[in-house]
Amino acid sequence: MRILMVSAELAPLAKTGGLADAVAGLSSALADKGHDVRVLMPEYAEPSGATVYDGGGFTVALAESAPVPVYRIASPEIGSDGRIYAGDESDAARFWAFSRAATEAAAALAWRPDIVHCHDWHAALVPALAARQPALEGAGTVLTLHNIGFQGAYPRNALPEDAAAFFASIGDGAGRDWINFLETGIRRASAVTTVSPTYAREISTPELGMGLDALLRERGDDFVGILNGVDYKQWSPETDPFITPRFRIGDGDGKRRVKRALVTELGLTDDAPLIGAVSRLFEQKGIDLLVAALPVLLERTRARFAVLGSGDPDLESALTAAAKAQPDRVAFRCGYDEGLAHRIIAGSDCLVVPSRYEPCGLTQLYALRYGTVPIVRKTGGLADTVTHYDPHTGDGTGSVFEHADVTGLIWGITTALEWYASPTDWERLRRNAERLDFSWRRQSEPYEALYWRIAERRARPSTPS
Numbered sequence: 001m002r003i004l005m006v007s008a009e010l011a012p013l014a015k016t017g018g019l020a021d022a023v024a025g026l027s028s029a030l031a032d033k034g035h036d037v038r039v040l041m042p043e044y045a046e047p048s049g050a051t052v053y054d055g056g057g058f059t060v061a062l063a064e065s066a067p068v069p070v071y072r073i074a075s076p077e078i079g080s081d082g083r084i085y086a087g088d089e090s091d092a093a094r095f096w097a098f099s100r101a102a103t104e105a106a107a108a109l110a111w112r113p114d115i116v117h118c119h120d121w122h123a124a125l126v127p128a129l130a131a132r133q134p135a136l137e138g139a140g141t142v143l144t145l146h147n148i149g150f151q152g153a154y155p156r157n158a159l160p161e162d163a164a165a166f167f168a169s170i171g172d173g174a175g176r177d178w179i180n181f182l183e184t185g186i187r188r189a190s191a192v193t194t195v196s197p198t199y200a201r202e203i204s205t206p207e208l209g210m211g212l213d214a215l216l217r218e219r220g221d222d223f224v225g226i227l228n229g230v231d232y233k234q235w236s237p238e239t240d241p242f243i244t245p246r247f248r249i250g251d252g253d254g255k256r257r258v259k260r261a262l263v264t265e266l267g268l269t270d271d272a273p274l275i276g277a278v279s280r281l282f283e284q285k286g287i288d289l290l291v292a293a294l295p296v297l298l299e300r301t302r303a304r305f306a307v308l309g310s311g312d313p314d315l316e317s318a319l320t321a322a323a324k325a326q327p328d329r330v331a332f333r334c335g336y337d338e339g340l341a342h343r344i345i346a347g348s349d350c351l352v353v354p355s356r357y358e359p360c361g362l363t364q365l366y367a368l369r370y371g372t373v374p375i376v377r378k379t380g381g382l383a384d385t386v387t388h389y390d391p392h393t394g395d396g397t398g399s400v401f402e403h404a405d406v407t408g409l410i411w412g413i414t415t416a417l418e419w420y421a422s423p424t425d426w427e428r429l430r431r432n433a434e435r436l437d438f439s440w441r442r443q444s445e446p447y448e449a450l451y452w453r454i455a456e457r458r459a460r461p462s463t464p465s
């Protein structure tokens with residue numbers, strides 16, 4: 001099939017989180033299977049690469065060609081200061097401009113997609129815009145929700161005139177003084193997906209749907225949860241570009257050497273269990289629970305902590321203070337560091353993901369492959385990918401706690417540390433974890449099935465009822 005991905009992020013070109021990894025992994029897995037996949041994304045800096053199309057107000061350059069051609073759209077509205085998200089109302093105009101240009105560019109390519117697969121609110125207007133392009137008439141559209149917490153909801157007066165006119169013409173947000181990019185996409189895509197089955201169920205309820213649950217329920221069978229996958233070329237101890245030494249899956253000595261290098265890098269001490277966390281520092285991720293639990297955990301256990309992340313300034317300073325107070329037991333690196341993320345995930349004994357909600361979560365999937373035992377809150381994709389270890393049967397892949405509070409988290413961590421103290425249990429647990437296969441080769445299958453279903457439905461003349 002000819003599949004066009006439209007996304008604000010794509011690893012490694014532009015990444016703030018899981019969206020970038022997911023679009024890259026899915027695209028390359030589909031290409032490996034013989035599909036003709038291309039990606040349209042914004043250019044956030046000065047354009048480089050050959051211009052392949054000049055749309056008047058925007059240009060399209062071919063940034064990468066094999067195995068998946070990546071086209072980058074540059075325009076004065078998107079800007080060129082390097083920022084992916086401005087984080088204020090100007091993003092409405094930026095991603096409106098991107099979506100409009102992407103649709104125009106898609107229609108102008110000599111290549112006709114069967115499926116236009118749009119990701120998150122930044123590309124959520126594309127299905128509605130594509131419906132107005134005769135050249136895209138044959139294409140089905142998919143919208144994937146990587147996080148329903150980011151909807152692109154803006155006051156109508158934050159929109160440029162042509163965007164306001166567009167919303168008025170489709171009637172979305174009528175009677176309100178604000179519009180919502182994601183809402184428009186959910187209404188109009190041929191099918192809507194999110195990144196895990198449990199999260200799909202959760203956001204279909206008023207508790208977690210963040211105002212869009214009724215609309216999702218209306219989509220019936222056209223709204224499904226498909227679990228994300230992992231690009232094991234990037235995230236596997238045998239091929240990881242950022243760890244030394246690389247080691248074979250299951251090689252405990254290799255892993256210990258990566259741990260030793262990591263604790264030295266971070267100035268920690270080596271003779272204790274090491275618990276890592278790599279996360280955006282926001283309320284969703286529950287890192288505040290970890291901060292609150294630290295004093296108890298430091299007193300009651302021998303564990304060391306290695307945290308990498310950035311975000312909320314209060315959390316950043318709390319973690320900085322904790323690391324300063326006990327530098328041999330707590331390390332905090334503030335910022336974004338791809339290499340250190342790999343080393344923490346590969347070298348730690350456990351990786352903690354205490355999210356309040358989590359659409360899929362990728363770090364726990366990465367951790368599993370390295371025999372790093374995940375400690376996760378039972379929510380969304382975390383609940384779908386980690387099962388609580390049972391020492392009696394020897395089944396399970398991590399420590400799963402129920403409640404997003406300090407008591408829950410302390411229980412999750414101390415339970416994992418009890419297993420750590422028993423070499424037989426720990427060995428068993430690690431083996432169970434390493435054996436799992438969340439490769440995109442597998443996880444892309446439900447997407448292929450969905451694409452075919454949409455294409456068939458569009459090819460079939462509608463049957464009179």
Ligand code: ADP
Pocket residue numbers: 016017018019021147278279280308309310335336337338341360361362363364
């Ligand atoms: P989300 O997309 O909500 O941030 P995910 O778990 O789906 O969460 O994806 C997070 C991705 O971002 C992972 O690849 C993780 O390694 C990466 N990441 C998060 N914070 C950092 C950081 N500070 N430095 C490097 N990589 C990070």
